[in-house]
Amino acid sequence: MEYAAEAAQQNYDGGIIFVSYLISVIGAQTTLELLNRRTHITGLYNWFLLAAAAFVMGAVSIWSMHFIGNNSLTLTVHDSTYQLSYSAGYTFASLVVVIACMFLAFIFVGITEDAKITRIAPSGILAGLGVVCMHYMGKLFNDFN
Numbered sequence: 001m002e003y004a005a006e007a008a009q010q011n012y013d014g015g016i017i018f019v020s021y022l023i024s025v026i027g028a029q030t031t032l033e034l035l036n037r038r039t040h041i042t043g044l045y046n047w048f049l050l051a052a053a054a055f056v057m058g059a060v061s062i063w064s065m066h067f068i069g070n071n072s073l074t075l076t077v078h079d080s081t082y083q084l085s086y087s088a089g090y091t092f093a094s095l096v097v098v099i100a101c102m103f104l105a106f107i108f109v110g111i112t113e114d115a116k117i118t119r120i121a122p123s124g125i126l127a128g129l130g131v132v133c134m135h136y137m138g139k140l141f142n143d144f145n
Helices: 014-036 044-070 088-110 117-138
Strands: 009-012 073-077 080-082
Touching (some): 014 044, 044 088, 044 117, 088 117
Antiparallel strands (some): 009 073
16 A cells, blocks of 8 residues: 655744743853852862753753753644654653763863863863753654654
8 A cells, every 4th residue: 555655744833932042041141150150160169050050051051942942843744733742751861961961061171270172172072962862862752642
């Protein structure tokens, strides 16, 4: 039996995309503020600020922005509407991974007082890998309902 291939019609909600953007900006500004409040590379308070910055960058700026933005997508096929849904376990695991990667990236840059390209470049690569891992883990077992 042959079936005619029909592409799904994609619709995006601009309001949800805008909220996703605002959340990302607010999270990034909060991360910068937390990192600016660090007074030294040692001390419990400074490590707390570094961990808080990693949490905000990972959980708010990256993870929340990504999944809120994904909720703007609606697919229509044969007059039926579908929206993405995610496995709770893999979605939570993607949150943990992105926060851990941001923490490691911030540690790599923040353990010295000198900002050098030899520390910034690998830190950026690590942060990027965290985003990639989060993206694919969260979508690993998604389905439509």
